[in-house]
Amino acid sequence: MRRSPPIVPANDDCDVYLMLDDFGSLGRSWRETDEQSTDRAAIIQDLLEGQYNNPVRVIAFNTAEGWSRDVSEDIADELAQLRDLKGQDIPASLEDFIDRHSSGPTGAASVAAPRRRMKVCARCDNTRWVCENHPDRPWLGEEACDCGGAGEPCPVCNPADADNPPVMPEGFVADLPSEEDK
Numbered sequence: 001m002r003r004s005p006p007i008v009p010a011n012d013d014c015d016v017y018l019m020l021d022d023f024g025s026l027g028r029s030w031r032e033t034d035e036q037s038t039d040r041a042a043i044i045q046d047l048l049e050g051q052y053n054n055p056v057r058v059i060a061f062n063t064a065e066g067w068s069r070d071v072s073e074d075i076a077d078e079l080a081q082l083r084d085l086k087g088q089d090i091p092a093s094l095e096d097f098i099d100r101h102s103s104g105p106t107g108a109a110s111v112a113a114p115r116r117r118m119k120v121c122a123r124c125d126n127t128r129w130v131c132e133n134h135p136d137r138p139w140l141g142e143e144a145c146d147c148g149g150a151g152e153p154c155p156v157c158n159p160a161d162a163d164n165p166p167v168m169p170e171g172f173v174a175d176l177p178s179e180e181d182k
Helices: 040-048 072-086 092-101
Strands: 016-022 028-030 055-062 067-070 129-131 151-153
Touching: 016 040, 040 055, 040 072, 040 092, 055 072, 055 092, 072 092
Parallel strands: none
Antiparallel strands: 016 028, 016 055, 055 067, 129 151
């Protein structure tokens, strides 16, 4: 008899995200996914790629920390930010999800009025920095990750590349010599 793989990951100190999808007359189902595709970034990417029929709800859990919760609002807010701040194309199936779960004025319900930008980044809690080990958690502030990992720029509201450095945290002092000091 073939056994189903366990949904608890081998490395149980990680956040796992699962999507409830609606298949219309066929019913609803928690979507099956491989272990490497259960983090927040993978769920966001899968949503943006239209890999879900009609997303209903996203739950997250961490067995090592002993918690689980509905993160649909957080995910909807992040998708709305990608759409509104970055101009990211959002599949039509996501507009209903954003309308149902977003905490801000977004989606098809606000077509008559211009879309307003979100005031809070759902990923970093407006700190502009996330934990390098847990990139779905803020690195600074009241909700900061306490794993002791380094921080990195939030990919949603503080993207950086070689030509555009990230906004640094308040009070940040570089301890490396600059090019001019060499």
